[in-house]
Amino acid sequence: MGVTHNATASKFLILILLSIFSGGLTADNISFEVRTPPVVNVGETFRLEYVLKGARDGLNFRVPRFSDNFEIKSGPHISNNASHSGTNYEVWKSYLYIVEAKEKGTFSMPVSTVEIEGVEYKTVEVQLKVLAEGENSEHFQYDIDAFLRTQVSRTEIYEDEAIVLSCQLYTKVPILEVKDTDYPVLADFEVGGKPFYDHEGIPVFRQEKYNGGLYSVSDLRKIVIYPNRVGKLTIPEVQAAFTFDKRALDEPRKGLYPGEKRGEGVDKLLRSEPISVRVVTLPKNKPDDFSDAIGKFKLRSEIKGSQVKVGELFALKLTIEGIGDLGLASAPILDLPNGLEIYDLKSEDYSFFGDSGIQSDKTFGYLIIAKESGTYRIPPARFVYLDPESGTYNVLTSSEYTIAVAEHKIKGTVVASRY
Structure with missing residues (x-):
């Protein structure tokens, strides 16, 4: 009885595993796509990857035909991959090329095809912008989810009341450097001597939810301010330049390949929104003491x-x-x-x-x-x-x-x- 029970259990387990692994092989789950950064500089090597998702193998992979504007430094590097998260199991195959951009301009990346069980899958055409060597790429298509936010501890205060003014960086992309910060002159406020905080080096981050998203948040500066007069006072915008980690903006890396240079930073200037503080007079009947x-x-x-x-x-x-x-x-x-x-x-x-x-x-x-x-x-x-x-x-x-x-x-x- 024990042998029969174990054999039945083994067959049942095999059937479960087969159902899990075969789930990724249905036509609805298979896709073939090309991944590339949206912008590079002349002389920069980058990763051009053709990814077959939902299958471990494919037939008749068509080698992409590159123009003279690009030079293949190495590849294709072919790898089979899999990931497991809870009940989800995903498999994919990668054809990776390390390519160097030779000319400035906007170019279409080569289209490729692959065959799975008699069905041909084709990548869509994607555009790559190549800038001149050394040209800043901060304004070209990198979607950096980061912003500056200035806040005060109270937005309606009494004359001579001290409040905390803070400038915070919210980001989903790691930063490599705080390049420059420009804090405005507070014409309607006096700045207190203490407490006072200014970041040094790379800021310390904490996790915080904002507008439904999870961000890394850091206090760049915290100061105490006192209003100079009664009325609606404005605190102007703060602007700061940061270098964000380009590797986090591109596809996740799976190691370095021959001919590939390490990722560099992407600079971006952020500005906060101006905020207002309403200052009112002290209540009447103020005691003499x-x-x-x-x-x-x-x-x-x-x-x-x-x-x-x-x-x-x-x-x-x-x-x-x-x-x-x-x-x-x-x-x-x-x-x-x-x-x-x-x-x-x-x-x-x-x-x-x-x-x-x-x-x-x-x-x-x-x-x-x-x-x-x-x-x-x-x-x-x-x-x-x-x-x-x-x-x-x-x-x-x-x-x-x-x-x-x-x-x-x-x-x-x-x-x-x-x-």
Whole structure:
């Protein structure tokens, strides 16, 4: 029984394999085509390939007849190929010639025929444009799916509000070089000192879907800008020149053949579309202690030294963080009781580009000195900012602290504690 079962299974498997392999031999699935780049230069070698798809073999392949405008460097290189993807199985046969263009002009590539089971298949006539040696071919028929896109983190902003301006390259073709970039003068904006990003060398790419297609996307530049005036402001186009990998534009390579030169780059100049930003005035009823910060923020506080002596310094640290620029934000208002004085105030700010715009973190460090002994209540500090989405002024407050200050044994001495 076991032998009979194995034999039956083997026959069944053979029938499945035969049905798979024979699927590519139906007349509907067979085609014969010629592949060539649309444009080359005089003296350049290129691949001219006749491809029989849907069959592993053919009879009476007619060798193409080349004119004196071309020189065959090698070929035909004949190969049988197959690919398998899921349930799809494809076979094809390739007749490859390495050819050098000798004269400038537009020429028809030789037509060829091949016979399969008594049926003749013929390639269609295709045109090849040959440019002069060294002539730039960027404007001739290469369909490079790539574009520049400029974006801002917000298109409607308040006066003095910082936004992120980014220039991005979207491409489906690998690039060999960023040749040149021309960023416009932003007459209606001031450019912030930080954060600031400019690509160096070959940009780093990520994958992103756009308009239904999957692109490799790279940030060429990111800067922070501030509007100079109220109204509709325009950000002009950006233009940049790139060298794209010509090998990716031609048919996929299957190795180098004798007489064939390695692929070179194709230059193309890209331009972005101008974009507009609408700038409006600040909402009315602005508080007197408005910090000039616009965004969404949180406030946290920390004190070091809740028990000190007269003449000693203790530290209060207030940290504001969130989405928005804090570079020019004023310090939170701290109303100290009599007997306590601010000895020194320092600030440190850190910002970077986040997914929602500028991500900021600013710390204000207050060094406070007690002039008299006693118990002091340090009320909450107050920080006022504008929420651009709601158009309202919001108030953040820190924690309240109680400080016990004792008499110092040696009067008149100021001792600084570590912060």
